[in-house]
Amino acid sequence: MKKSTFxxxxxxxxxxxxxxxxxxxxxxxVDIIHLGDQREKLSEAEKLGVQSVPALVTPExxxxxxxxxxxxxxxxx
Amino acid sequence: MKKSTFxxxxxxxxxxxxxxxxxxxxxxxVDIIHLGDQREKLSEAEKLGVQSVPALVTPExxxxxxxxxxxxxxxxx
Numbered sequence: 001m002k003k004s005t006f007x008x009x010x011x012x013x014x015x016x017x018x019x020x021x022x023x024x025x026x027x028x029x030v031d032i033i034h035l036g037d038q039r040e041k042l043s044e045a046e047k048l049g050v051q052s053v054p055a056l057v058t059p060e061x062x063x064x065x066x067x068x069x070x071x072x073x074x075x076x077x
Numbered sequence: 078m079k080k081s082t083f084x085x086x087x088x089x090x091x092x093x094x095x096x097x098x099x100x101x102x103x104x105x106x107v108d109i110i111h112l113g114d115q116r117e118k119l120s121e122a123e124k125l126g127v128q129s130v131p132a133l134v135t136p137e138x139x140x141x142x143x144x145x146x147x148x149x150x151x152x153x154x
Contacts, residue, residue: 004101016139017139017141020135020137020139020141021141023135023136023137024081024101024102024106024133024135025101025102029101056101058097058100058101059100060097060100062093062097063144064094064097064098064143064144065143065144065145066141066142066143067140067141067142068142
């Protein structure tokens with residue numbers, strides 16, 4: 001089964017959303033990517049349609065922007 | 078186990094988010110409330126901290142606003 005990917009940037013909103021999601025979804029089915037630490041993943045996230053973090057990209061490719069921590073554009077600067 | 082509650086208003090963003098979430102979370106663990114049809118639930122949603130739909134309220138009481146379909150304020154008018 002294909003995994004979901006949770007993109008975040010370590011912000012309080014991100015950490016809180018991550019905890020909430022991992023209570024709802026099997027953690028083994030979610031890859032977690034910290035865009036502050038893994039800056040090489042920024043363009044990948046952007047191509048997938050991620051506009052802000054925290055965001056969950058589903059196995060089907062849907063992007064769920066969850067609450068609002070930071071804009072992707074701000075992480076790139 | 079306490080359930081999550083998914084609030085929506087039938088908007089395209091809501092329907093899409095609902096499908097995505099129910100692929101990730103066991104549908105038996107989610108109550109789905111259409112605030113356009115069940116207007117008596119608007120104040121309950123507001124008290125829980127829902128500001129826009131679609132939104133998922135977790136069993137722990139966290140509110141995850143997912144993408145953006147409509148503001149709760151607009152549903153009340």
